[in-house]
Amino acid sequence: MKSLRIFDTPTEVAGAVADRLAEVLAQHPRPVITFPTGSTMLPVYREIVARSQTGQLDLRGVQGIQLDEYAGVDDHTEASFRAWLHEHLLAPTGITAFHTLPAHDPTPAALASYEQVIASYGGVDLAILGIGGNGHIAFNEPGSPADSRTRVVELDRRTRQANERYWTDSDAFVPTRAVTQGIGTILEAREVLLIATGAEKAEILHEALHGPVSEHVPASLIRSHPHAEVLADAAAGRQPSDSSARESDRLSA
Structure with a gap:
């Protein structure tokens, strides 16, 4: 794993993600990128959209790949991840250019x-990920094999509870x-x-980041990736026994 970077606020995290995206775009005119959904990404996408609309970022050549659905x-499903991404980022x-998963008939x-x-x-240049409360990445719940490929999964009860707010009576x-x-x-992916x-x-x-690398905590498996980086705000990046976060911490697998 490359590093952990901790910032004071989610706004600063969003700026760092946008900065990294600008670097990727400078290196690859048509980069292949996976984009996650969820509340963590809202300030990130707001920053990316703002920079796009002011001409600082040009994402029109991006080849988007869907992570999960x-x-x-x-x-026509309003609560689909595709619809969410279309509203907050793609449009x-x-x-x-956004390739969706075959969710309707997998x-x-x-x-x-x-x-x-x-x-x-030619593969994914940058895989942007969130982390679920149980350690899932994309919809790879605890126990997902480290070598697993695209597939249908059963959702953990905690994951369903966390996502219930996105589903309406309609x-x-x-x-x-x-x-x-x-x-x-x-x-x-070449970079995570x-x-x-x-x-x-x-x-x-x-x-x-500090426990065993295990399929029981899927996010821990990114530590085996030589070009994986974690960006966190002070609240998420603090040590459980600490009252404050460090500004930066270098990690190795």
């Missing part, structure tokens, strides 16, 4: 085709299954950037 949803920045052939699309792009159901890039698929903000992520982030 609820199983059974389609383009405002002009990203039109047959083995469709899942294999999705993996082939990633290979046809939606048909709160899914119990999802389609996700596997951990093996994710770790093939994991984002964590908020005090509620402090304990699981500390476990992922």
